[in-house]
Every structure is written in C-alpha cells, then in structure tokens.
Amino acid sequence: MGMTLTSAARHPGRPARRAVASYRRRDKYIRFALPALLVVAAVIVFPWLYTLYMSVQEWQVGSDRVFVGLDNYANLLRDARFHAAVGRTLVYTVLAVTLPVVLGTVAAVFFHRDFPWRGFFRGIFVLPMMATPVAIALVWTMMFHPQLGVLNYLLSLVGLPPSLWVYAPDTVIPALVLVETWQWTPLVMLIVLGGLAAMPTEPLESAVVDGASPWRVLRDITLPLTLPFIMVAVVLRAIDALKAFDTIFAITQGGPGTASETINIYLYLQAFSFFRIGHASAVVVVFFLLIVALAVGLLLVRQRTKWA
Amino acid sequence: MGVASTALPRGQTVPLALRWRRLGRRLGFLCGLAVLLSPALFVFLWMLSLSLKPDVENTAFPPVFIPTSPTLDNFREVFATSPFALYGRNSFVVATAATLLSLLVGVPAGYGIAKAKAHGLAFVVLVSRMTPGLSYLIPWFMLFRALGLHNTLWALIITHLVIGLPITIWVMMGFFEDLHPELEEAALVDGGGIWAAFRDVALPLARPGMVVAAILAFIFSWNNFVFAVVLAGPDTRTLPVAVFNVLTFEQLAWGKLAAAALVVTLPVLLLTVLVQRQIVAGMTTGGMKG
Numbered sequence A: 001m002g003m004t005l006t007s008a009a010r011h012p013g014r015p016a017r018r019a020v021a022s023y024r025r026r027d028k029y030i031r032f033a034l035p036a037l038l039v040v041a042a043v044i045v046f047p048w049l050y051t052l053y054m055s056v057q058e059w060q061v062g063s064d065r066v067f068v069g070l071d072n073y074a075n076l077l078r079d080a081r082f083h084a085a086v087g088r089t090l091v092y093t094v095l096a097v098t099l100p101v102v103l104g105t106v107a108a109v110f111f112h113r114d115f116p117w118r119g120f121f122r123g124i125f126v127l128p129m130m131a132t133p134v135a136i137a138l139v140w141t142m143m144f145h146p147q148l149g150v151l152n153y154l155l156s157l158v159g160l161p162p163s164l165w166v167y168a169p170d171t172v173i174p175a176l177v178l179v180e181t182w183q184w185t186p187l188v189m190l191i192v193l194g195g196l197a198a199m200p201t202e203p204l205e206s207a208v209v210d211g212a213s214p215w216r217v218l219r220d221i222t223l224p225l226t227l228p229f230i231m232v233a234v235v236l237r238a239i240d241a242l243k244a245f246d247t248i249f250a251i252t253q254g255g256p257g258t259a260s261e262t263i264n265i266y267l268y269l270q271a272f273s274f275f276r277i278g279h280a281s282a283v284v285v286v287f288f289l290l291i292v293a294l295a296v297g298l299l300l301v302r303q304r305t306k307w308a
Numbered sequence B: 001m002g003v004a005s006t007a008l009p010r011g012q013t014v015p016l017a018l019r020w021r022r023l024g025r026r027l028g029f030l031c032g033l034a035v036l037l038s039p040a041l042f043v044f045l046w047m048l049s050l051s052l053k054p055d056v057e058n059t060a061f062p063p064v065f066i067p068t069s070p071t072l073d074n075f076r077e078v079f080a081t082s083p084f085a086l087y088g089r090n091s092f093v094v095a096t097a098a099t100l101l102s103l104l105v106g107v108p109a110g111y112g113i114a115k116a117k118a119h120g121l122a123f124v125v126l127v128s129r130m131t132p133g134l135s136y137l138i139p140w141f142m143l144f145r146a147l148g149l150h151n152t153l154w155a156l157i158i159t160h161l162v163i164g165l166p167i168t169i170w171v172m173m174g175f176f177e178d179l180h181p182e183l184e185e186a187a188l189v190d191g192g193g194i195w196a197a198f199r200d201v202a203l204p205l206a207r208p209g210m211v212v213a214a215i216l217a218f219i220f221s222w223n224n225f226v227f228a229v230v231l232a233g234p235d236t237r238t239l240p241v242a243v244f245n246v247l248t249f250e251q252l253a254w255g256k257l258a259a260a261a262l263v264v265t266l267p268v269l270l271l272t273v274l275v276q277r278q279i280v281a282g283m284t285t286g287g288m289k290g
Helices: A002-010 A015-054 A071-078 A080-112 A118-130 A133-143 A150-157 A172-197 A202-209 A214-242 A246-251 A263-272 A277-304 B015-051 B073-081 B084-116 B119-130 B134-147 B153-178 B181-189 B194-205 B207-223 B226-231 B239-249 B254-274 B276-289
Strands: none
Touching (some): A015 B134, A118 B276, A133 A150, A133 A246, A133 B015, A172 A214, A172 A246, A172 B015, A172 B276, A202 A214, A214 A277, A246 A263, A246 B239, A263 A277, A263 B134, A277 B119, B015 B254, B084 B119, B084 B194, B084 B239, B084 B254, B134 B226, B194 B207, B226 B239, B239 B254
C-alpha cells in the first residue's frame, strides 16, 4: 500500500481524464455484484415468481393442483378472518410505531450528551434489540402469567389492579405491543442518535448564546433538524411492525382464539398448519403490496411536508 | 451539551444555591439513566434469577427476586433432557457459514454497487428488507423437498443468506462510498486492474466495515426463528426452535425455561456488550440508508 500511495503523488491524474475513465469503468464494477445477483435470483427472485404462480393455483398439499385464476384473491377479499387479521395488524403497527419512536427519541436526546461510561450504558440500552426474540418472548410469557407473573406483582406494588395481559382478547394486543416496544425502542434511539450527531452545531450554539431554555432549544431546533431521521425510524419501524412474527408466535400463536392473529400469523397457519399453498401464496402477495403501499405512503408524506 | 453549558449564563446565583442545583441536576440525570435502563435490566436479570432458582421459588407469590440458594440444576436439566448441545452446534455452524458466505458474496457486491452507483441494485436489497421472511418459506419448503435438502443444515445456511447478505451489502456500500477514490486510482495507474484495486486497496481499508457487517449478520442469523421452525428437522434444529419447543412442552417448569432462554441469548448479549461500538455504527448506517 505504501508503494501505491507514493505513485499516486507522482502521477496525479487529470480530473477530466479521470472522469471519462471512471465512466467507462462503471460497467466493469457491476461484475463485482454478479455473485450476489445470482444469490438474490436464486433465494429471493425465484420464491417471488413461484409465489405469484402458486397464487393462481388451487392447491392443498396432498391434492391435485388446479389453475383457478384470481379466485384465491377473490376468496381472500371475502374472508372475514383475513379482514380481522388486517385490522389487527394495522392497530398493532400504529401502536408499535408510535411508542418506540417517542421513547426512542427521548432516549436519543439523553444519550447524545457526554457522560462517563456512556458507551457501556448505551450498550446495555441496545441489548433488547440484539437479544434472541424467541428467548425474550419466553421470559415475557412467564412475566405475563396472571397469577404467578412478576408483572402483576409489580402492578400491585403501585396499587394497580392485576391484568390478564396476553391471556385475554382485549389486552393481548397492547401486551404484545409492550414487548415489541421494549425490544425495538433501541433501534429508534440509534437512528435518531445518528441524526443528532450529524446535526449542524451553529443554530444550537447561537440559541444557547441567546439564552434560550433547554426545552425551547429541543423543540425549535433539535427536533426539526432531526425530523428526517425520526421519519426514517418511522418507516423502518412500520415495515418491521407489519412483519412482526417471532414474539407474537412464540407468546400467543395468535390466541386467545384469534385475538392476536396478525396477517403474518394468519399466513403461517394457512401455509404450514392447513397447507393451503395457493391461498397462502395469495396472502403473501397482498401482504407485500400492503407493506409497499405503507412504505411509499410514508415516504410521500415525508416529501410533501419537506421533512427531508 | 445539556448538563454543563446551560448552567453557565446565570452568573449571579449564590454559590451554595448553585451547588444544590448542580446536585439536583446530577440526581435528575441518574434518575433518567435508571428509568431508561431499568426495563432492559429488569427483564434480563429476572431471566437470570428464574434460571438460578428451583421452581418452588420461581412460582412463589410474592416473587422471590434474589435466589436464596442459587443452583445450576436448571441448566443441567436443559442439557440432560434434550440435545441442546447439538442444537447449539447447529446454530453456530449455520450462523458462521451464513456469515462467511454473506461476506464472500456481499463485500464485492457492496463495492461494485458503490463504485458503479447502481442504485437500482440497492433498491433490490431494500425490497428484500421489506419482504416478510415468512413469504419466502413456501417456495423454499417445496424447493428443498424437491432437491432432497430438507432436514440438512445446508437448507438453513442458504436461507440465512437472506438475512446476512442485505446487511453486508448495505453496510459495505456505506463504507466504500466514503472511501477516497484517489487511493484506488493510484493502484489503477500502477497497472493493476480494478480487481487489484479492490483487493489491495479498498479491501484492507474496509476491514472495520467487514467486522461490523460480520457481527450483525452473525447475530441476526443466530436469532432467526422463522426459517428454522419451518425448514429444520429433528437433527437440524437451531437453538431458537429448541427453546420454542421447551416452551410448548413445559408450561410451568419456569427454571428450566429461563435456563434454556439464557443459554440461547447469552452469547449474543455478551457479544453486544463487548462490541457495542461496532454495533452502534452498523445499525446507524444501516438504519439511515435502509
């Protein structure tokens, strides 16, 4: 490497010629991505084509495969259980975006200043995000236990009535959102922290010199400047909340009854419990379109309001 | 910026009052820190506490927080009653192989995409980030059956590329975009091709990025549940699937459940605390560009 550096000093390439050369080289650089493209084709594109193909077939494992056109989609639009799953997923997503984004932003403002052992404490704060979701789900299942669980004991300490948590239809979704919030607030914190670190310092300094209160600085300067990053966190969080599977499946498997059956759980049951492959493939397609629509929608909002 | 600088502008305060205020702010800061960290600490410490107690204490009410006579019996039972060591080995083999393959394929890809500014390709990676893992599983399930690969670790390694490869490409793209082009131009002028420029100049400089990508790919592959729950057979189960099975079969053996959960997630937690700086760097770039 030492040699190449000295030769760079000897032959400083002229900018114009360098631009032409690098333009010609552009195509060659694509070759570096070829192995990855092959993998993507095999592992990602093939499943997509196969799913599209299967979604117009009526096929239950063990029986013959019949072409049915768009029947699977039509059935899905009429399926009340699927409608309920979509509604539940949207409620879950709204909650599981809002709470982590608010709490994560607060945490980011806190971790943005310098204090001793900051890295270590930040490491502890991000642990929930890196921990194995199924293992965490298991611990929460025990904590949620209505009679013996530690959460109801903690509630009783502050004088609150016990809750049935994931064991009752009307509390199961908020309880699952609690787990999701616990798990993913750190990701929002890290993204917003990145935004705070990239923030220009001049407006902040002049505000402090003008004697603005810390609260006003936060509201009028810090938050508007970090809004693009918060918006990125919102989009990522929305995608991940729509796709949430591990903790929901491990804790409730969609129960009690179907009270926590989100689209992903519905999909799992249709595909791998009832083996309705054609039907499940149609669910995959609709589900993906829903995710894309939501992501695009959020990005449009972001552009409209000039948040980025 | 918060703690120290906001105290300065008001110069006329009496020193004693100032000292009190400083103490108050310090206390407020410590309270804030405690509030932020306690949810994470509570869950992990409770998991540890459950795993070290016999079930008489675990199901006592009010709960026993600090074990009166800590025991490792729960851990012994986990390893004695199920092939947990085998599952651990499976998890390690799958996560390691998937990470190495992701680096092998993803690092050059990140370089190519960054250099060619092929944002269309980057978009493909983004779509794979948005697709629910579950939706790949029907075709894979059929494919691996047809190929006779079901119940092999290969099936899992290949599918875990879906986790590791996008992370690797994303992180490496960021690193290679920040690289000064002059350094590689020098290698090109020296007569080496772009391959030499990549191997001799870009690759050594991007080593920190590769570390970040490898750590994240390994952790998320280790944690993955949904691919293995569908594709793994009795001998190829990974730890998350094994722990889920303990949950379904042993409803009230809390000590054993917690011990199993701890065995699965402890390696990842230790890794996170050890390399938190790299993880923070990786997740921040990944998040910003995702």
